[in-house]
Amino acid sequence: MDKKKVLLVDDSVSIATQLQKIVEESGLFQVVGHGKNGLEGIKLFTSLKPDLVCMDLVMPEMDGLQAIRAIMSINKDAKIVVISSAAGVGDKVMEAIKFGAKNVISKPFEAETIIGILKGL
Amino acid sequence: MGIKFIGQFLLEKNIIKPEQLIEAVEYQESKRLKFGDYALSKGYLTEKNIAKIQAEQRHTDMRFGELAVKLNILTPAQVDEILTLQKNDHILIGQALIEKGFIRPEVLERELALFKADQSKFVSEGIMVPSGAANPDIIKDMVDLTQKMLLRLAQMTIKLGNGYISNKEPEKNYLLVSVYLFGSLKYHYAVSASLEASRLVASKIIGEEVKKDNREAILDGEKEFCNITCGNIIAKMAQRGKAMDISPPMEINYSGGGYSLVKGGNAVYYPMASPEGNITLILVPG
Structure with a gap:
Protein backbone atom coordinates (compact mmCIF):
# COMPACT_ATOMS: atom_id res chain seq x y z
CA MET A 1 0.00 0.00 0.00
CA ASP A 2 1.31 3.45 -0.90
CA LYS A 3 2.08 5.70 2.01
CA LYS A 4 0.04 8.88 2.27
CA LYS A 5 2.02 12.04 1.65
CA VAL A 6 2.04 14.48 4.58
CA LEU A 7 3.01 18.15 4.52
CA LEU A 8 4.03 19.75 7.84
CA VAL A 9 3.57 23.49 8.35
CA ASP A 10 5.07 24.72 11.62
CA ASP A 11 7.61 27.43 12.40
CA SER A 12 9.31 25.13 14.90
CA VAL A 13 11.88 22.73 13.49
CA SER A 14 11.72 20.84 16.81
CA ILE A 15 8.01 20.15 16.44
CA ALA A 16 8.36 19.27 12.75
CA THR A 17 11.14 16.79 13.64
CA GLN A 18 8.99 15.24 16.36
CA LEU A 19 5.93 15.07 14.10
CA GLN A 20 7.93 13.53 11.27
CA LYS A 21 9.15 10.77 13.59
CA ILE A 22 5.63 10.08 14.85
CA VAL A 23 3.93 9.91 11.47
CA GLU A 24 6.70 7.99 9.67
CA GLU A 25 7.17 5.44 12.47
CA SER A 26 3.53 4.43 11.96
CA GLY A 27 4.54 3.08 8.54
CA LEU A 28 1.45 4.66 6.99
CA PHE A 29 2.69 8.12 6.08
CA GLN A 30 5.63 9.84 4.48
CA VAL A 31 6.51 13.46 5.22
CA VAL A 32 7.15 15.15 1.88
CA GLY A 33 7.77 18.72 3.00
CA HIS A 34 8.01 21.22 5.83
CA GLY A 35 6.85 24.82 5.55
CA LYS A 36 7.93 27.23 8.27
CA ASN A 37 5.02 29.61 7.86
CA GLY A 38 1.64 29.79 6.14
CA LEU A 39 3.05 31.19 2.93
CA GLU A 40 5.61 28.40 2.57
CA GLY A 41 2.84 25.95 3.41
CA ILE A 42 0.68 27.17 0.52
CA LYS A 43 3.58 27.00 -1.94
CA LEU A 44 4.52 23.48 -0.84
CA PHE A 45 0.89 22.38 -0.94
CA THR A 46 0.68 23.50 -4.58
CA SER A 47 3.95 21.89 -5.65
CA LEU A 48 3.88 18.67 -3.60
CA LYS A 49 0.14 17.92 -3.68
CA PRO A 50 0.14 16.14 -0.31
CA ASP A 51 -2.71 13.89 0.85
CA LEU A 52 -2.69 15.45 4.32
CA VAL A 53 -1.52 18.70 5.88
CA CYS A 54 -0.60 19.22 9.56
CA MET A 55 -0.91 22.95 10.20
CA ASP A 56 0.22 25.09 13.13
CA LEU A 57 -1.75 28.29 13.83
CA VAL A 58 0.67 30.78 15.40
CA MET A 59 3.43 31.41 12.84
CA PRO A 60 5.35 34.43 11.54
CA GLU A 61 4.74 35.92 8.05
CA MET A 62 1.37 34.23 7.56
CA ASP A 63 -0.57 32.40 10.26
CA GLY A 64 -2.26 29.03 9.97
CA LEU A 65 -5.82 30.32 9.65
CA GLN A 66 -4.96 32.38 6.58
CA ALA A 67 -3.09 29.43 5.11
CA ILE A 68 -6.02 27.05 5.65
CA ARG A 69 -8.34 29.47 3.88
CA ALA A 70 -5.93 29.80 0.95
CA ILE A 71 -5.32 26.06 0.65
CA MET A 72 -9.06 25.31 0.75
CA SER A 73 -9.60 27.79 -2.06
CA ILE A 74 -6.93 25.96 -4.10
CA ASN A 75 -8.39 22.53 -3.36
CA LYS A 76 -11.70 22.29 -1.53
CA ASP A 77 -11.00 18.60 -0.79
CA ALA A 78 -7.71 19.32 1.02
CA LYS A 79 -7.39 17.44 4.29
CA ILE A 80 -5.92 19.76 6.90
CA VAL A 81 -5.45 18.97 10.57
CA VAL A 82 -4.56 21.82 12.89
CA ILE A 83 -1.93 21.04 15.52
CA SER A 84 -1.55 24.09 17.73
CA SER A 85 -0.82 25.31 21.21
CA ALA A 86 -3.84 27.63 20.84
CA ALA A 87 -6.27 24.76 20.17
CA GLY A 88 -7.86 25.27 23.57
CA VAL A 89 -9.24 28.64 22.48
CA GLY A 90 -12.79 28.02 21.27
CA ASP A 91 -12.86 30.91 18.78
CA LYS A 92 -9.71 29.68 17.05
CA VAL A 93 -11.01 26.12 16.80
CA MET A 94 -14.29 27.36 15.33
CA GLU A 95 -12.51 29.55 12.80
CA ALA A 96 -10.19 26.73 11.74
CA ILE A 97 -13.00 24.26 11.14
CA LYS A 98 -15.18 26.88 9.43
CA PHE A 99 -12.31 27.45 7.01
CA GLY A 100 -12.20 23.71 6.35
CA ALA A 101 -9.84 22.04 8.86
CA LYS A 102 -10.87 18.43 9.49
CA ASN A 103 -9.73 18.33 13.09
CA VAL A 104 -7.87 20.31 15.73
CA ILE A 105 -5.24 18.79 18.00
CA SER A 106 -3.78 20.65 20.96
CA LYS A 107 -0.09 20.89 21.84
CA PRO A 108 1.42 19.17 23.69
CA PHE A 109 0.08 16.14 21.82
CA GLU A 110 0.15 12.37 22.12
CA ALA A 111 1.51 10.29 19.22
CA GLU A 112 -1.56 8.04 19.21
CA THR A 113 -3.90 11.04 18.91
CA ILE A 114 -2.03 12.26 15.82
CA ILE A 115 -1.96 8.83 14.16
CA GLY A 116 -5.59 8.06 15.07
CA ILE A 117 -6.81 11.29 13.49
CA LEU A 118 -4.61 11.09 10.36
CA LYS A 119 -5.65 7.47 9.79
CA GLY A 120 -9.31 8.47 9.93
CA LEU A 121 -8.99 11.00 7.10
CA MET B 1 -2.81 16.90 27.04
CA LYS B 121 -4.58 19.06 36.20
CA PHE B 122 -4.58 22.72 35.21
CA VAL B 123 -5.90 24.23 38.45
CA SER B 124 -3.39 26.65 39.99
CA GLU B 125 -2.71 26.17 43.68
CA GLY B 126 -0.15 27.30 46.21
CA ILE B 127 1.56 30.00 44.13
CA MET B 128 2.31 33.22 45.97
CA VAL B 129 1.95 36.43 44.00
CA PRO B 130 3.96 39.42 45.28
CA SER B 131 1.77 42.14 46.74
CA GLY B 132 1.20 45.01 44.38
CA ALA B 133 1.21 42.83 41.27
CA ALA B 134 -1.82 43.38 39.04
CA ASN B 135 -4.00 40.43 37.97
CA PRO B 136 -2.82 37.96 40.64
CA ASP B 137 -5.02 35.10 39.34
CA ILE B 138 -3.64 35.51 35.84
CA ILE B 139 -0.07 35.53 37.15
CA LYS B 140 -0.77 32.36 39.13
CA ASP B 141 -2.04 30.69 35.96
CA MET B 142 1.05 31.72 34.01
CA VAL B 143 3.45 30.47 36.68
CA ASP B 144 1.49 27.28 37.20
CA LEU B 145 1.31 26.42 33.50
CA THR B 146 5.02 27.13 33.09
CA GLN B 147 5.85 24.67 35.89
CA LYS B 148 3.46 22.06 34.49
CA MET B 149 4.76 22.37 30.94
CA LEU B 150 8.37 22.11 32.17
CA LEU B 151 7.41 18.86 33.85
CA ARG B 152 5.32 17.56 30.96
CA LEU B 153 7.48 18.58 28.03
CA ALA B 154 10.96 18.41 29.57
CA GLN B 155 10.42 16.16 32.61
CA MET B 156 11.97 18.98 34.66
CA THR B 157 10.87 19.25 38.27
CA ILE B 158 11.57 22.73 39.45
CA LYS B 159 11.64 24.41 42.81
CA LEU B 160 9.69 27.63 42.56
CA GLY B 161 11.30 30.60 44.28
CA ASN B 162 9.44 33.57 45.71
CA GLY B 163 8.02 35.90 43.11
CA TYR B 164 9.13 39.53 43.26
CA ILE B 165 8.51 42.76 41.40
CA SER B 166 11.42 44.58 39.79
CA ASN B 167 11.91 47.24 37.16
CA LYS B 168 15.39 45.93 36.32
CA GLU B 169 16.24 44.07 33.17
CA PRO B 170 16.97 40.33 33.54
CA GLU B 171 20.54 39.27 34.17
CA LYS B 172 22.53 37.91 31.26
CA ASN B 173 21.75 34.29 30.51
CA TYR B 174 22.23 31.78 27.67
CA LEU B 175 18.78 32.47 26.17
CA LEU B 176 15.95 34.92 26.72
CA VAL B 177 12.80 34.14 24.73
CA SER B 178 9.62 36.17 24.81
CA VAL B 179 6.03 35.81 23.58
CA TYR B 180 3.64 38.74 23.43
CA LEU B 181 0.16 38.01 24.75
CA PHE B 182 -2.45 40.55 23.72
CA GLY B 183 -6.21 41.17 23.79
CA SER B 184 -8.17 41.62 27.05
CA LEU B 185 -4.82 41.78 28.86
CA LYS B 186 -1.36 42.50 27.54
CA TYR B 187 1.78 40.76 28.80
CA HIS B 188 5.24 39.92 27.61
CA TYR B 189 5.83 36.37 28.79
CA ALA B 190 9.56 35.70 28.88
CA VAL B 191 11.76 32.80 29.91
CA SER B 192 15.44 33.27 30.69
CA ALA B 193 17.28 29.95 30.74
CA SER B 194 20.79 28.58 31.24
CA LEU B 195 22.47 26.52 28.53
CA GLU B 196 21.79 23.24 30.33
CA ALA B 197 18.12 24.02 31.02
CA SER B 198 17.53 25.21 27.43
CA ARG B 199 19.34 22.21 25.99
CA LEU B 200 17.25 19.82 28.06
CA VAL B 201 13.99 21.48 26.98
CA ALA B 202 15.03 21.37 23.31
CA SER B 203 16.19 17.73 23.53
CA LYS B 204 12.92 16.60 25.09
CA ILE B 205 10.80 18.48 22.56
CA ILE B 206 12.74 17.11 19.58
CA GLY B 207 13.01 13.64 21.11
CA GLU B 208 16.77 13.32 20.74
CA GLU B 209 19.81 14.80 22.47
CA VAL B 210 20.72 18.24 21.18
CA LYS B 211 24.43 19.04 21.39
CA LYS B 212 25.65 22.03 23.40
CA ASP B 213 27.05 23.77 20.35
CA ASN B 214 23.81 23.50 18.35
CA ARG B 215 22.47 26.88 19.42
CA GLU B 216 19.94 27.03 16.59
CA ALA B 217 18.19 23.82 17.71
CA ILE B 218 18.33 24.87 21.37
CA LEU B 219 16.75 28.23 20.54
CA ASP B 220 14.07 26.56 18.41
CA GLY B 221 13.18 24.18 21.24
CA GLU B 222 13.04 26.98 23.80
CA LYS B 223 10.82 29.05 21.50
CA GLU B 224 8.46 26.12 21.01
CA PHE B 225 8.32 25.58 24.77
CA CYS B 226 7.22 29.23 25.19
CA ASN B 227 4.76 28.91 22.32
CA ILE B 228 3.10 25.80 23.77
CA THR B 229 2.96 27.26 27.27
CA CYS B 230 1.51 30.58 26.07
CA GLY B 231 -1.04 28.80 23.86
CA ASN B 232 -2.21 26.96 26.95
CA ILE B 233 -2.21 30.23 28.93
CA ILE B 234 -4.57 31.92 26.47
CA ALA B 235 -6.81 28.82 26.52
CA LYS B 236 -6.96 29.16 30.30
CA MET B 237 -7.69 32.88 29.91
CA ALA B 238 -10.55 32.02 27.53
CA GLN B 239 -12.02 29.89 30.31
CA ARG B 240 -11.80 32.98 32.51
CA GLY B 241 -13.68 35.01 29.89
CA LYS B 242 -10.57 36.87 28.66
CA ALA B 243 -10.10 36.83 24.89
CA MET B 244 -6.40 36.81 24.17
CA ASP B 245 -4.02 35.87 21.39
CA ILE B 246 -0.28 35.33 21.07
CA SER B 247 2.49 36.41 18.72
CA PRO B 248 5.18 34.01 17.54
CA PRO B 249 8.03 33.64 20.07
CA MET B 250 11.16 35.72 19.61
CA GLU B 251 14.62 35.81 21.09
CA ILE B 252 15.59 38.94 23.01
CA ASN B 253 19.23 39.66 22.29
CA TYR B 254 21.73 40.89 24.86
CA SER B 255 23.21 44.02 23.41
CA GLY B 256 24.72 47.26 24.61
CA GLY B 257 25.35 45.72 28.04
CA GLY B 258 21.81 44.53 28.70
CA TYR B 259 18.46 43.25 27.53
CA SER B 260 15.55 45.45 26.54
CA LEU B 261 12.47 43.66 27.89
CA VAL B 262 11.26 45.30 31.08
CA LYS B 263 11.98 48.84 29.84
CA GLY B 264 11.51 50.41 33.27
CA GLY B 265 8.11 48.80 33.86
CA ASN B 266 7.18 46.61 36.80
CA ALA B 267 7.94 43.02 35.88
CA VAL B 268 7.10 40.04 38.05
CA TYR B 269 10.04 37.64 38.35
CA TYR B 270 9.86 33.98 39.40
CA PRO B 271 13.14 32.09 39.81
CA MET B 272 12.79 28.37 39.06
CA ALA B 273 15.61 26.09 40.17
CA SER B 274 16.21 22.56 38.99
CA PRO B 275 19.15 20.13 39.05
CA GLU B 276 19.32 20.52 35.25
CA GLY B 277 19.81 24.28 35.35
CA ASN B 278 18.04 27.44 36.27
CA ILE B 279 15.18 29.24 34.62
CA THR B 280 13.60 32.58 35.40
CA LEU B 281 10.07 33.42 34.37
CA ILE B 282 9.51 37.13 33.72
CA LEU B 283 6.05 38.60 33.22
CA VAL B 284 5.96 42.16 31.98
CA PRO B 285 2.56 43.91 31.79
CA GLY B 286 1.78 46.12 28.80
Missing part, protein backbone atom coordinates in the same frame (compact mmCIF):
# COMPACT_ATOMS: atom_id res chain seq x y z
CA GLY B 2 -3.14 20.70 27.17
CA ILE B 3 -5.93 23.07 28.07
CA LYS B 4 -8.94 22.45 25.89
CA PHE B 5 -12.55 23.41 25.51
CA ILE B 6 -15.10 20.65 25.42
CA GLY B 7 -15.88 21.07 21.70
CA GLN B 8 -12.24 20.50 20.73
CA PHE B 9 -11.92 17.67 23.28
CA LEU B 10 -14.80 15.81 21.58
CA LEU B 11 -13.45 16.64 18.12
CA GLU B 12 -9.96 15.37 18.93
CA LYS B 13 -11.48 12.11 20.17
CA ASN B 14 -13.49 11.77 16.94
CA ILE B 15 -16.74 11.72 18.93
CA ILE B 16 -18.17 14.58 16.88
CA LYS B 17 -17.42 15.84 13.39
CA PRO B 18 -16.25 19.40 12.68
CA GLU B 19 -19.45 20.27 10.82
CA GLN B 20 -21.49 19.07 13.80
CA LEU B 21 -19.52 21.36 16.11
CA ILE B 22 -20.17 24.32 13.81
CA GLU B 23 -23.88 23.50 13.65
CA ALA B 24 -24.14 23.07 17.43
CA VAL B 25 -22.40 26.41 18.09
CA GLU B 26 -24.68 28.16 15.59
CA TYR B 27 -27.68 26.54 17.28
CA GLN B 28 -26.33 27.65 20.68
CA GLU B 29 -26.00 31.23 19.39
CA SER B 30 -29.50 31.16 17.87
CA LYS B 31 -30.91 30.29 21.30
CA ARG B 32 -29.12 33.20 22.91
CA LEU B 33 -31.20 36.33 23.42
CA LYS B 34 -29.42 39.62 22.86
CA PHE B 35 -28.70 41.99 25.73
CA GLY B 36 -31.24 44.48 24.37
CA ASP B 37 -33.97 41.82 24.18
CA TYR B 38 -33.51 40.97 27.86
CA ALA B 39 -33.54 44.63 28.85
CA LEU B 40 -36.69 45.14 26.78
CA SER B 41 -38.46 42.18 28.39
CA LYS B 42 -37.55 43.50 31.86
CA GLY B 43 -38.94 46.91 30.93
CA TYR B 44 -35.56 48.60 31.46
CA LEU B 45 -35.32 49.79 27.86
CA THR B 46 -37.62 50.94 25.10
CA GLU B 47 -37.17 50.28 21.37
CA LYS B 48 -36.16 53.95 21.08
CA ASN B 49 -33.42 53.50 23.73
CA ILE B 50 -32.10 50.45 21.87
CA ALA B 51 -31.95 52.33 18.58
CA LYS B 52 -30.07 55.17 20.30
CA ILE B 53 -27.51 52.81 21.87
CA GLN B 54 -27.04 50.91 18.59
CA ALA B 55 -26.49 54.17 16.70
CA GLU B 56 -23.89 55.19 19.27
CA GLN B 57 -22.18 51.77 19.03
CA ARG B 58 -21.16 52.56 15.46
CA HIS B 59 -18.69 55.13 16.80
CA THR B 60 -17.19 53.17 19.68
CA ASP B 61 -15.86 49.77 20.70
CA MET B 62 -17.92 49.81 23.91
CA ARG B 63 -20.32 46.99 24.59
CA PHE B 64 -24.07 47.54 24.59
CA GLY B 65 -24.38 47.47 28.39
CA GLU B 66 -21.38 49.74 29.00
CA LEU B 67 -22.75 52.25 26.54
CA ALA B 68 -26.23 52.14 28.09
CA VAL B 69 -24.63 53.08 31.44
CA LYS B 70 -22.56 55.82 29.86
CA LEU B 71 -25.69 57.30 28.27
CA ASN B 72 -27.51 57.09 31.63
CA ILE B 73 -30.12 54.75 30.18
CA LEU B 74 -29.31 51.80 32.45
CA THR B 75 -27.71 51.60 35.90
CA PRO B 76 -24.67 49.36 36.47
CA ALA B 77 -26.86 47.14 38.68
CA GLN B 78 -29.36 46.65 35.84
CA VAL B 79 -26.53 45.75 33.46
CA ASP B 80 -25.19 43.17 35.94
CA GLU B 81 -28.68 41.71 36.36
CA ILE B 82 -29.14 41.33 32.60
CA LEU B 83 -25.67 39.84 32.10
CA THR B 84 -26.45 37.28 34.80
CA LEU B 85 -29.80 36.44 33.16
CA GLN B 86 -28.07 36.10 29.79
CA LYS B 87 -25.42 33.81 31.29
CA ASN B 88 -27.96 31.64 33.09
CA ASP B 89 -30.14 31.18 30.03
CA HIS B 90 -27.20 30.38 27.76
CA ILE B 91 -27.31 26.72 26.73
CA LEU B 92 -24.02 24.89 26.98
CA ILE B 93 -22.34 23.35 23.96
CA GLY B 94 -22.94 19.83 25.28
CA GLN B 95 -26.67 20.53 25.56
CA ALA B 96 -26.68 21.95 22.02
CA LEU B 97 -24.97 18.78 20.72
CA ILE B 98 -27.62 16.63 22.43
CA GLU B 99 -30.52 18.75 21.16
CA LYS B 100 -29.12 18.52 17.62
CA GLY B 101 -28.84 14.72 18.01
CA PHE B 102 -25.05 14.69 17.54
CA ILE B 103 -24.25 13.01 20.84
CA ARG B 104 -26.18 10.76 23.21
CA PRO B 105 -26.67 12.11 26.77
CA GLU B 106 -24.86 9.14 28.35
CA VAL B 107 -21.86 9.63 26.03
CA LEU B 108 -21.75 13.34 26.87
CA GLU B 109 -21.94 12.56 30.58
CA ARG B 110 -19.05 10.09 30.29
CA GLU B 111 -16.94 12.49 28.19
CA LEU B 112 -17.64 15.45 30.48
CA ALA B 113 -16.32 13.44 33.43
CA LEU B 114 -13.18 12.58 31.44
CA PHE B 115 -12.83 16.21 30.31
CA LYS B 116 -13.10 17.50 33.87
CA ALA B 117 -10.53 14.98 35.09
CA ASP B 118 -8.19 15.97 32.23
CA GLN B 119 -8.58 19.68 32.91
CA SER B 120 -8.35 19.41 36.72
